[in-house]
Amino acid sequence: MCGIVGLYAKKPAFREKLGAHLAAMLVEMSDRGPDSAGVALYRAPSEAGANKLVLHAAEGSIDWQGLSQAMGTAFGEQAELSLRGSHAVVTIKAPLTALRAWLVEHYPQARIVSAGEIIEIFKEKGHPREVVKQFGLEGLSGSHGLGHTRMATESAVTTEHSHPFSTGRDLCLVHNGSLSNHNRLRARLKKAGVEIQTDNDSEVAAGYLAWRLAEGDSLNQALERGIGELDGFYTFAVGTKEGFAVLRDPIACKHAVLAETDDWVAMATEYRAIAPLPGAESAEIWEPEPGRVYVWGG
Amino acid sequence: MIEIDLAQTPLRQANRRLQQVAPDSNERSFVIRNPQGAHAVAAGLTDPIEVTVEGHVGFYCAGMNKEAEVKVIGHAGVGLAENMMSGRVQVTGNASESAGATGHGGLLVIAGDTSSRCGISMKGIDIVVGGSVGHMSAFMGQAGCLAVLGDAGPSLGDSLYEARLYVRGRVASLGADCKEKEMTQHHLEKLGRLLDRAKVSANPRDFRRYGSARQLYNFKIDNIGSY
Numbered sequence: 001m002c003g004i005v006g007l008y009a010k011k012p013a014f015r016e017k018l019g020a021h022l023a024a025m026l027v028e029m030s031d032r033g034p035d036s037a038g039v040a041l042y043r044a045p046s047e048a049g050a051n052k053l054v055l056h057a058a059e060g061s062i063d064w065q066g067l068s069q070a071m072g073t074a075f076g077e078q079a080e081l082s083l084r085g086s087h088a089v090v091t092i093k094a095p096l097t098a099l100r101a102w103l104v105e106h107y108p109q110a111r112i113v114s115a116g117e118i119i120e121i122f123k124e125k126g127h128p129r130e131v132v133k134q135f136g137l138e139g140l141s142g143s144h145g146l147g148h149t150r151m152a153t154e155s156a157v158t159t160e161h162s163h164p165f166s167t168g169r170d171l172c173l174v175h176n177g178s179l180s181n182h183n184r185l186r187a188r189l190k191k192a193g194v195e196i197q198t199d200n201d202s203e204v205a206a207g208y209l210a211w212r213l214a215e216g217d218s219l220n221q222a223l224e225r226g227i228g229e230l231d232g233f234y235t236f237a238v239g240t241k242e243g244f245a246v247l248r249d250p251i252a253c254k255h256a257v258l259a260e261t262d263d264w265v266a267m268a269t270e271y272r273a274i275a276p277l278p279g280a281e282s283a284e285i286w287e288p289e290p291g292r293v294y295v296w297g298g
Numbered sequence: 299m300i301e302i303d304l305a306q307t308p309l310r311q312a313n314r315r316l317q318q319v320a321p322d323s324n325e326r327s328f329v330i331r332n333p334q335g336a337h338a339v340a341a342g343l344t345d346p347i348e349v350t351v352e353g354h355v356g357f358y359c360a361g362m363n364k365e366a367e368v369k370v371i372g373h374a375g376v377g378l379a380e381n382m383m384s385g386r387v388q389v390t391g392n393a394s395e396s397a398g399a400t401g402h403g404g405l406l407v408i409a410g411d412t413s414s415r416c417g418i419s420m421k422g423i424d425i426v427v428g429g430s431v432g433h434m435s436a437f438m439g440q441a442g443c444l445a446v447l448g449d450a451g452p453s454l455g456d457s458l459y460e461a462r463l464y465v466r467g468r469v470a471s472l473g474a475d476c477k478e479k480e481m482t483q484h485h486l487e488k489l490g491r492l493l494d495r496a497k498v499s500a501n502p503r504d505f506r507r508y509g510s511a512r513q514l515y516n517f518k519i520d521n522i523g524s525y
Contacts, residue, residue: 252414252433255376255394271375272335272356281353285373287394287413290433 002163002176003029003150004256006237006267007277008144008246008296014263018043019140022275023132025266026147028273030128033149033154036162037131038123040172040239045118050093054113054120056086056159061109062133064088074102085134086159087113087122101181111160111197116170118241123148123162134199144297146239163213165206168213169242175202177254179232205230209238223293225249235288237267243297245280252290259283300325304339313338315423316366319345322427335375340368346385357394360387363404379406381462382423395432398425401442407496414451419445420461426496436461437473443492455508459515463508464489466500481507 005025009015019041026037046052055064068081068090080091092099096115103110114121120134128149132138148163155161164172179185182201185208190196194207208230212222219240226236227250235254236246244266248256259266261279268274271285288294303314312330319325327409330351333339337356342351343366351359354372364383372389382401399415401423411429415437422441430448437453439461458472459487462485463476472478481503489502 103357253395257375257394270335270356271354272337275334275354285354286392290414 001032001153001255003032003149003269003273004163004174004235004237004267005029005147005269006145006174006239006246006265008243008265008266009142009263010100010261011263015143016141018142019265020138022142022145022147023137024036024276025268025273026128026137026149027132028276029147029149029269031149032269034127035152035157036123036125036159037128037148038121038150038162038164039135039137039145039147040114040119040121040164040174041137041140041142041145042118042170042241043140043145044071046091047093050091050097050117051115052089052091052117052120053099053115055088055090055103055110056113057107057110059086060106061087064090067107067110070106071099071102074106074207075099077115082146084120084122084136086124087135089120112166114164114166114172114240117283118143119166119170119172119239121164121166121172123164124159125157125162125228144239144243145171146237146244148176152224153178155198158198160198161200161203162167163202163237165200165203167206167210167238170239171210171213172239173202173206173209174239175205175234177232177234177249179205179230181231185229201232205236206233208282219245220293220295227291235269240297243295245291245293245295246288248288248290250291256288257285258288258294259285262285300328300364301331302328303331304334304336309336309339313341316340316347316349317342317344319347321345333372337375340366343368343385354391363387373410374408378408378412379404380425382406392429398423401425403442405495411448417442417461420444424492424495426498428494428498430467433470434473436463439463443488445489445492445496445505447498455510457514458508460477460510462488464502464505465508466505468474469506472508475511476508477511479507479509481505 068079072079075094077093163174179201182204235256261283327348331336333353335356338358338431339355341361344364346365351370356375360368365385367386374393376394378393378397379387380399384404388407393412394448396415397412398406400419406425412430416431416435418437420439420442423429433451440459443462445464450469452470453473455476486502
């Protein structure tokens with residue numbers, strides 16, 4: 001059992017408080033996932049040609065200031081650093097593949113939590129209320145975001161095993177459910193060159209999407225193909241640069257509810273996570289159909 | 299009318315109040331405000347009281363209901379009126395999965411749509427849905443009636459026992475051992491009475507009837523060699 005939430009601002013004024021609203025939704029789903037929590041916020045776009053990396057490492061194993069300076073020197077550009085809870089956000093004008101290679105060589109203990117122009121993923125073990133506090137989510141603005149509260153059923157409770165999982169540049173996935181063919185699929189994806197960091201089943205779904213998108217599928221195509229290839233129970237929410245997508249498996253025993261007003265679109269495992277949003281009582285509310293891909297914001 | 303505001307009163311306290319109405323009490327009518335999607339609102343009621351819930355409810359609303367009349371003005375989450383014994387539960391909006399699951403009796407009326415597994419393992423409950431039902435509805439239904447004014451999703455009545463199914467709209471597909479059956483005068487009258495009880499305006503002649511083909515659950519003498 002896990003809880004997932006998603007929120008998309010339809011009006012600029014709503015963006016200011018997106019972090020606070022998403023945090024409220026996430027905390028409401030604490031009963032469904034008290035082990036760990038995380039969010040992907042789409043906010044503060046970096047300038048053209050720059051990449052924003054969110055990095056995580058075992059506590060005290062990296063001097064982030066030193067990493068940012070060394071990275072700046074290596075690429076001949078200014079690296080901007082901000083620390084948020086246990087994560088570091090570094091923005092620099094340099095290609096992603098070169099940044100990845102540099103990190104592997106110089107800071108192998110650092111793990112890229114998310115990468116892209118706009119995405120920022122923050123996730124940690126612990127009660128969702130504590131995770132929200134640690135990362136100061138309530139003060140953050142953004143255009144849209146996803147969140148996850150985890151009750152682990154098939155792999156360890158660590159930061160790395162927490163959701164959301166990055167699925168490529170500005171993409172991420174959160175999952176409620178369990179996949180039954182993840183071991184075989186993981187082996188297949190690794191063979192195809194997809195990097196997978198943990199033994200978590202949801203990360204395999206994220207890796208699968210990353211692989212299909214790299215192969216040229218659109219998000220819609222990748223998700224629709226996934227219905228045939230991912231065996232198990234799932235409600236997925238996928239964050240993209242422009243919005244988010246929702247997909248439930250054809251048996252659909254993992255709950256999901258969608259709601260929309262003039263100001264926002266929201267998805268959650270249960271309505272009570274949507275209830276605290278302004279105007280929720282008069283929102284249009286419906287349940288996503290099994291095996292159908294829903295996309296907001298392109 | 300006694301008001302209970304869930305923004306002020308803890309849910310357990312509110313439910314206990316509804317579950318423990320004294321037999322000689324005049325307290326017969328309650329309204330619950332601000333449910334905010336809470337689970338198990340008005341669950342486990344055992345007395346003939348009236349409860350109106352103003353707002354959307356979460357999972358298991360009016361579960362195990364006995365004799366009470368519960369009306370939700372809004373939508374309901376998973377497991378609405380599950381294992382209901384008697385009484386009446388009504389929702390003005392939509393209901394999520396497994397509405398009326400395992401219900402033994404009483405009447406469940408959903409004005410809007412319900413999603414998958416509506417009336418799963420129903421054991422005598424009557425369910426009237428104003429909109430459409432999702433896949434696997436009335437799965438293993440043993441007794442009672444499910445009347446759907448809209449459409450039914452795939453695998454309607456899979457592994458059906460003796461529950462009776464009436465659908466006015468399109469049926470995406472029938473489940474294993476479920477088949478269309480003749481709508482006789484007896485069934486027209488029965489359905490008419492059910493729709494009247496549900497205060498739903500529809501002509502029974504517009505419905506088609508589905509039931510068990512009785513090939514799956516019955517002991518068949520032809521199969522004696524297999525035992």
